[in-house]
Amino acid sequence: MTLTLFVLAVCALLFSVAARLRPCNPDQPPVVWKELGVDALYFVFSALFYGNVSLALMHAGVGAALGARAPAAIRAIEAGYGWLPTLPLAVQALLVLFVTDVLQYWLHRLFHGHALWPFHAIHHSSRHVDWTTTYRIHPAQFVVYSGMVAAIVQTLGFSPMVYVVLGPFNIVMGAFVHANLDWDLGPLRYVVATPVFHRWHHVDDVNVRDKNFAPTFPILDLMFGTFYMPKGERPQVFGAENTPDGFLAQLVWPFREVAGRLRARPAAPGVDAPAA
Ligand SMILES: [Zn+2]
Numbered sequence: 001m002t003l004t005l006f007v008l009a010v011c012a013l014l015f016s017v018a019a020r021l022r023p024c025n026p027d028q029p030p031v032v033w034k035e036l037g038v039d040a041l042y043f044v045f046s047a048l049f050y051g052n053v054s055l056a057l058m059h060a061g062v063g064a065a066l067g068a069r070a071p072a073a074i075r076a077i078e079a080g081y082g083w084l085p086t087l088p089l090a091v092q093a094l095l096v097l098f099v100t101d102v103l104q105y106w107l108h109r110l111f112h113g114h115a116l117w118p119f120h121a122i123h124h125s126s127r128h129v130d131w132t133t134t135y136r137i138h139p140a141q142f143v144v145y146s147g148m149v150a151a152i153v154q155t156l157g158f159s160p161m162v163y164v165v166l167g168p169f170n171i172v173m174g175a176f177v178h179a180n181l182d183w184d185l186g187p188l189r190y191v192v193a194t195p196v197f198h199r200w201h202h203v204d205d206v207n208v209r210d211k212n213f214a215p216t217f218p219i220l221d222l223m224f225g226t227f228y229m230p231k232g233e234r235p236q237v238f239g240a241e242n243t244p245d246g247f248l249a250q251l252v253w254p255f256r257e258v259a260g261r262l263r264a265r266p267a268a269p270g271v272d273a274p275a276a
């Protein structure tokens with residue numbers, strides 16, 4: 001936790017200063033207290049409740065699959081097994097990032113579909129996207145998108161050291177792509193996700209936000225036809241329609257929205273027809 005707070009403090013300093021020097025959206029205020037307050041509550045919530053989610057899911061999944069043999073398998077997974085831990089740590093880190101990106105790319109697209117959108121819309125609800133937006137994730141999305149994916153990747157048997165290295169990297173990467181920075185990294189825009197790349201994804205326009213799904217490697221968007229970075233243009237208006245502003249309201253809203261949609265679904269033909 002100390003390391004997390006230290007990395008966060010570095011991000012706060014670095015990205016706040018950089019956003020003043022080279023903002024993607026110069027008219028965006030440096031601090032919007034109301035939105036910062038909500039993002040801070042999401043951060044506290046994540047610090048309190050998310051620490052062991054992926055581990056618990058991995059234990060549950062391996063337990064369900066292997067029964068009595070699960071404890072030994074879990075010990076092997078947690079220590080790293082097979083040939084993957086024999087690879088250099090940097091190669092393992094790249095592999096973990098890439099496998100995670102592939103899984104999260106497709107899950108992200110699923111969350112943009114009609115059924116799951118209300119849960120993911122919470123992440124898109126910021127009207128002023130900056131590095132603190134990273135933490136605005138609905139718990140239901142966290143469990144599936146972050147917890148479950150991390151649990152699946154962990155079962156592959158990488159060295160536990162790789163997660164120690166990737167912890168700070170993921171914090172910096174999340175803050176970097178959400179920061180209000182006019183950085184697209186030139187030709188590297190196809191190699192690694194940038195603030196301009198991800199800010200396009202946050203645009204409050206259904207035709208634009210269904211682009212740039214990859215967390216780290218835009219090559220996935222290139223491969224699957226969802227890459228969007230028009231030359232000479234910058235994303236302007238952010239947000240998601242109908243989402244509430246408050247933290248508690250945001251936790252409840254997706255469930256009410258999905259329940260309302262289910263109630264509004266037309267009955268199957270013949271269901272309400274009077275008996276002959
Ligand atoms: Zn999205």
Ligand SMILES: [Zn+2]
Nearest residue numbers: 123178198202
């Ligand atoms: Zn985002």
